[in-house]
Amino acid sequence: MPKVDLDAINRNILRQVQDDGRITNQELSDRVGLSPSPCLRRLKQLEGEGVITRYVALVDPQMVGLGVTAFVRVRLDQQDDRHLAAFEDAVTGFSEVMECYLMTGDADYQLRVLVESLNAFEDFLRFKLTKIAGVAQVTTSFALRPVVYKTALPL
The missing domain is CATH 1.10.10.10 (Winged helix-like DNA-binding domain superfamily/Winged helix DNA-binding domain)
Incomplete structure (x- = not known):
């Protein structure tokens, strides 16, 4: 664009x-x-013109019981168009996935995942993310607290 x-x-x-x-x-x-x-x-x-795409309300995750933020790096076993599309289609349907980026470097994707507890994250990992065909490796880091969180672009 x-x-x-x-x-x-x-x-x-x-x-x-x-x-x-x-x-x-x-x-x-x-x-x-x-x-x-x-x-x-x-x-x-x-x-x-599509400069403003939509209006939203920002909801505090803690206040609605989503106190665990996980950053998940995913490597696929194959990076062809078919496998990339299948992964992207699957994670688009997961309510826990707040953001997903196709990456360069040692991981194919980076996800920001919000869940209510570590048990809920384990369920997400075991029953959703690792069930996607082609997922070869998953590495997770948990956020302790946000230091900088912005929604406004620097204009």
């Missing part, structure tokens, strides 16, 4: 909605120095 050229006002709009996705158009226009109509037009254009 090509990069979209953003002027200073559009960057400011993006910073503001990344900070507060529920900001009113009036408050947004005040913060970026535009009247409400052109501000709303710019916001809708950013949405239409």
Whole structure:
């Protein structure tokens, strides 16, 4: 996807909605120095161009009982398109997998997994992840606590 050229006002709009996705158009226009109509037009254009893809609420995992964060590196026994696609299709369906990246280096994939307990992680590992055809090696590190966690892009 090509990069979209953003002027200073559009960057400011993006910073503001990344900070507060529920900001009113009036408050947004005040913060970026535009009247409400052109501000709303710019916001809708950013949405239409796919720069803003969606709005979400950030939920504290601890508060909903998901206190264990695991970073899982997975190596497949074969890295052809068929095996990569099969793995990606499988992990897409696992609610525990919050992020999955195709990687370079000693692992083929890196996953961020959230579960409620170590027992739940063991079940995820034994009954889901290692059941995917082609998984050759799994290495897990558990997060002790987050130090930096950002959702806003540095614009």
